[in-house]
Amino acid sequence: MSERIILDYGSGGKASQRLIKDLFIKHFGNPSLNRLDDAALISGLEGCLSMSTDTFTVDPVFFPGGNIGSLAVHGTVNDVAMLGAIPKYISCAFILEEGLKMDDLNRIVSSMAMAAQDAGVLIVTGDTKVVPRGAVDRIFINTTGIGSVVAHPPPSGSRAVPGDMILVSGSIGDHGLAILSHRQGISFETDILSDSQALNHLIIKLIREVGDVHVLRDPTRGGLATTLNEIAQQSGVELFIEQEKIPVRQEVEGGCSFLGLDPLYLANEGKFICILPEKSAGKALEVMHADPAGQGAAIIGHVRQGRKGKVVLRTALGGHRLLDMLEGEQLPRIC
Amino acid sequence: MNLLNKFKDPKLCLNILAQIRAEINGEFRFMEVCGTHTMAIFQSGIRTLLPEQIVHLSGPGCPVCVTHDREIAAYLALSEKDLVIATFGDLIKVPGPGGRNLKMAQAEGARIKVVYSAFDALQIALENPDDKVVFLGVGFETTAPTVAAVIRMAREQGVGNFSVLSFHKLVPPALKALATDQQITVNGLLLPGHVSTIIGLEPYLFLAQEYKMPSVIGGFEPLDILQAILIMIRQKNQGQVEVVNNYKRVVSDKGNARAMEIMYDVFVTCDALWRGLGVIPDSGLAVRKQYQDFDASVVHDQKLPQVEEIPGCKCGEVLKGLISPDRCPLYGTRCTPARPVGPCMVSTEGSCAAYYKYRL
Numbered sequence: 001m002s003e004r005i006i007l008d009y010g011s012g013g014k015a016s017q018r019l020i021k022d023l024f025i026k027h028f029g030n031p032s033l034n035r036l037d038d039a040a041l042i043s044g045l046e047g048c049l050s051m052s053t054d055t056f057t058v059d060p061v062f063f064p065g066g067n068i069g070s071l072a073v074h075g076t077v078n079d080v081a082m083l084g085a086i087p088k089y090i091s092c093a094f095i096l097e098e099g100l101k102m103d104d105l106n107r108i109v110s111s112m113a114m115a116a117q118d119a120g121v122l123i124v125t126g127d128t129k130v131v132p133r134g135a136v137d138r139i140f141i142n143t144t145g146i147g148s149v150v151a152h153p154p155p156s157g158s159r160a161v162p163g164d165m166i167l168v169s170g171s172i173g174d175h176g177l178a179i180l181s182h183r184q185g186i187s188f189e190t191d192i193l194s195d196s197q198a199l200n201h202l203i204i205k206l207i208r209e210v211g212d213v214h215v216l217r218d219p220t221r222g223g224l225a226t227t228l229n230e231i232a233q234q235s236g237v238e239l240f241i242e243q244e245k246i247p248v249r250q251e252v253e254g255g256c257s258f259l260g261l262d263p264l265y266l267a268n269e270g271k272f273i274c275i276l277p278e279k280s281a282g283k284a285l286e287v288m289h290a291d292p293a294g295q296g297a298a299i300i301g302h303v304r305q306g307r308k309g310k311v312v313l314r315t316a317l318g319g320h321r322l323l324d325m326l327e328g329e330q331l332p333r334i335c
Numbered sequence: 336m337n338l339l340n341k342f343k344d345p346k347l348c349l350n351i352l353a354q355i356r357a358e359i360n361g362e363f364r365f366m367e368v369c370g371t372h373t374m375a376i377f378q379s380g381i382r383t384l385l386p387e388q389i390v391h392l393s394g395p396g397c398p399v400c401v402t403h404d405r406e407i408a409a410y411l412a413l414s415e416k417d418l419v420i421a422t423f424g425d426l427i428k429v430p431g432p433g434g435r436n437l438k439m440a441q442a443e444g445a446r447i448k449v450v451y452s453a454f455d456a457l458q459i460a461l462e463n464p465d466d467k468v469v470f471l472g473v474g475f476e477t478t479a480p481t482v483a484a485v486i487r488m489a490r491e492q493g494v495g496n497f498s499v500l501s502f503h504k505l506v507p508p509a510l511k512a513l514a515t516d517q518q519i520t521v522n523g524l525l526l527p528g529h530v531s532t533i534i535g536l537e538p539y540l541f542l543a544q545e546y547k548m549p550s551v552i553g554g555f556e557p558l559d560i561l562q563a564i565l566i567m568i569r570q571k572n573q574g575q576v577e578v579v580n581n582y583k584r585v586v587s588d589k590g591n592a593r594a595m596e597i598m599y600d601v602f603v604t605c606d607a608l609w610r611g612l613g614v615i616p617d618s619g620l621a622v623r624k625q626y627q628d629f630d631a632s633v634v635h636d637q638k639l640p641q642v643e644e645i646p647g648c649k650c651g652e653v654l655k656g657l658i659s660p661d662r663c664p665l666y667g668t669r670c671t672p673a674r675p676v677g678p679c680m681v682s683t684e685g686s687c688a689a690y691y692k693y694r695l
Contacts, residue, residue: 316379
């Protein structure tokens with residue numbers, strides 16, 4: 001039988017030390033972390049900084065295209081990057097359920113290490129707690145990231161102005177459908193992979209090659225529609241979106257229609273919305289298409305005065321309707 | 336391009352729209368009686384493309400919306416007993432008397448499981464033999480046969496901890512109630528595609544024969560809906576009224592005889608309470624006596640409690656097409672999708688929610 005996490009591992013005593021050395025240092029090891037002091041000594045951060053924190057509680061823990069570990073790194077790295085910043089350091093705190101398989105933890109920690117390496121960030125401090133069976137669902141991870149802002153002025157949800165173009169970096173809804181279909185035990189002919197990936201390298205290329213980017217946001221929970229609404233409200237403008245230009249994979253569209261879901265409200269973990277002046281849109285699209293993380297990028301609409309704080313969708317038929325925020329969670333329907 | 340995409344093809348749709356514009360002659364009020372039609376009409380933007388003379392009304396076609404307060408009170412009361420309640424997701428947030436819903440009950444400790452089908456509910460019962468599992472049977476002819484099949488399966492397997500609280504409703508009796516209501520002016524009915532796959536064409540024939548009501552069974556893609564509207568308008572213009580099945584790629588005129596047989600083996604028609612429409616004779620499905628070991632109202636002795644009406648809520652008038660949702664005094668102020676007062680605002684397929692979410 002494989003080894004399992006027991007409460008001793010969170011005691012702070014010898015068992016905890018073993019877990020830190022044999023698992024975390026082994027995978028994450030770097031000079032700041034290896035010192036094993038109470039806090040990480042970091043250097044090299046100057047000027048404006050970007051900082052973000054997020055807690056990950058995904059079910060299932062392992063999903064097609066990733067797991068909670070890679071997601072915990074990508075999620076925070078991406079949030080830090082959305083201010084036009086280069087993420088440098090992250091912290092990670094684990095809450096583990098008594099009985100979690102050591103092999104599973106190993107897999108999760110090793111994919112965190114790989115994700116951090118790909119993103120070019122160091123995991124410099126962390127914490128582990130073990131709670132009795134049933135107090136959490138296997139594993140929760142919190143990560144906090146910090147990085148240096150290179151965009152001046154930094155992008156913000158409040159900087160969209162009429163005339164700007166609205167871009168997304170690729171297909172919408174992949175992560176949400178990958179998770180939901182596995183949670184419901186429904187598989188499709190083509191297994192849909194989560195899009196979980198780090199976006200920071202592409203973001204920096206954009207900032208350096210395109211210049212002033214007004215808004216960068218990653219449409220995670222609540223999906224594209226909800227994030228667009230947040231931007232419309234923060235900026236006090238109307239976002240006009242053309243449905244047929246929104247990239248959605250056929251499998252995702254099919255799966256959504258089967259489950260009674262709308263891809264525009266499904267979470268994404270490796271896509272971003274970019275709003276910038278019309279004159280830079282072509283160049284931005286070029287930069288995105290040249291990067292593996294932006295292959296499916298498309299211009300999906302523009303910003304106008306119109307109905308302030310609202311998102312208006314032009315449907316494929318040419319009709320118009322509101323594209324509203326998600327209200328609570330999407331639930332499977334009766335008929 | 337696959338066949339289904341053809342039914343979304345903007346060119347074909349605009350062609351039908353042009354014909355509708357050319358042939359419309361005076362005001363035309365059409366009502367759909369299916370939540371999926373409500374959503375499809377709003378989501379596709381068809382409402383903003385139709386000529387102004389066409390008035391779109393959403394009738395009692397969302398099973399959640401027509402579920403009566405007393406029925407909601409009954410399942411909320413069940414959730415307070417030591418049971419596992421298995422339900423379709425739609426019901427979770429529907430407010431009952433005093434604004435209480437299953438989500439609140441869950442936060443207070445009730446055991447609620449969202450399932451995709453009654454089979455999943457039976458599975459929960461099999462996997463947890465010490466728990467008593469009740470499936471909330473809310474829905475029309477579309478879902479009732481599978482629930483019936485699950486009850487039969489439970490009896491064959493001798494499952495002792497599974498039952499169904501049946502609030503199933505039948506569409507044709509509600510259409511009859513609408514057709515006889517003098518207050519209601521409707522020029523055409525868009526008949527529900529999913530329900531029709533089960534019941535076929537025959538149960539609707541009275542609409543043309545007795546009430547001279549143009550009625551078309553339609554699919555859910557934009558082209559399906561526009562074609563159905565065009566057929567209704569032509570029938571009205573030509574004075575030749577009949578019930579048309581315009582969704583033949585899915586609906587057989589004869590319906591699904593096997594599903595109907597299973598449904599009526601397990602259930603028997605009964606008078607049912609509809610929100611806004613009141614009691615409609617023979618419009619509900621109760622579990623037959625020989626299956627009463629699987630009837631949650633018998634097994635757990637759950638009657639319909641008496642309740643106070645929700646003050647100010649006009650869901651009833653909305654469901655009958657007498658007023659548009661924005662004419663309800665609570666709409667958009669006290670009643671929003673975030674804080675719904677009536678079920679038409681909470682159900683994703685409710686007409687108030689669709690109005691609030693999609694109308695410009």
